[in-house]
Amino acid sequence: MLRRWPLLVAFLIGCAGAPAVADLPERLEREVLRVCADGNNLPFSNEAGEGFENRIAELMAEDLGVPLDYVWSPQVMGFVRNTLELRVCDVMIGAVAGYGFVQNTNEVYRSVYALVVPEDSELEASRLTDPALQGRRIGVVTETPPLVPLRRTGAIIQSYPLMVDTRVRAPVRDAIEDVVAGRTEAAVLWGPLAGYYAARATPPLRVIPLVDDDSGARLDYRISMGIRQGEPHWKDWINDFIDRRQDEIHAILAEYGVPLLDRRGQPLSGPDGGGS
Structure with missing residues (x-):
């Protein structure tokens, strides 16, 4: 599909x-x-x-x-x-x-979207405009908000399709596997997907929420x-x-490793906040 x-x-x-909804009484x-x-x-x-x-x-x-x-x-x-x-x-x-x-x-x-890197990576970027991303090979799903800012920063984009047949393709898993194998240096993915798949990689990867982003992307x-x-x-x-x-x-x-933010847009910390 x-x-x-x-x-x-x-x-x-x-x-x-x-769309218009039929005007039926609410079930109580x-x-x-x-x-x-x-x-x-x-x-x-x-x-x-x-x-x-x-x-x-x-x-x-x-x-x-x-x-x-x-x-x-x-x-x-x-x-x-x-x-x-x-x-x-x-x-x-x-x-x-x-x-x-x-x-x-x-x-x-x-x-929030997050940067996924190997545990021993020196990359610590929490914004897409960070000069440290320039020239880095970074995986990103096409048509998602991080794509244009990463290109402007000068990252080398490894793209994965947004629209797939899920019986045969799993782009986020592909992006994670490429980071593990060293084919890319990082991936930028939607937080719940990033946290879930990074924790299940072998070895596990590090997830850095992009909470300081100033690129203008949502x-x-x-x-x-x-x-x-x-x-x-x-x-x-x-x-x-x-x-x-x-x-x-x-x-x-x-x-499930979901990066959670508080109402100010900053990482929640503690046992039920997903922060480190």
Whole structure:
């Protein structure tokens, strides 16, 4: 199947405006938590329940006191239309804040693109304009925000496709493997992907969140949950859940190596912040 990275999907198709939603009454009683998810999209979710969005969904179901059920659909264009809008499921665990096709809840977490380097690398750049990146061979997924600033800095770009058949290609894994093998000196990847795959490399790689970037590219994003428009009671419940269980949510994300930012855009530190 062809897939674009989840963060980018929101901005590639979200600008078209939200579709009309049938004016049906909001469901006030929930016998099951029905989650819209991609069944082959680690570290976010998969059908085996191994992603961090699976873990957060389990926490929600436990809090609601109801069973958890999934509606699986590839997270490509049409995902919301084929899931939330058909009312076959009731929540997306991860949606970029401001995504026009859904009603966003409060922020679940905030993350940022990161530089991934070998553990013994002297590269310490936390901004794409750092002169230390000039002339370095750096992997980056095409059409993602870091690409243009890296070119301007003078990095030698090793590009990986944004749109792939995930049955045969895994661009982020390819980027990580190239760093391990020394074919590139670093990679710049979306934080949750960077942290997850870097920790599973052999040997593990170091992740440097680009929190000091001054290139003008948008590198950090707030991630909310996505629900249908016109469901204020459901939104209120989820917002309350996020507030009450935020520490547990952050602890789950930290287990997956997600670089987490606070409200000022600086790394969270401590056992549930993903900081070092």
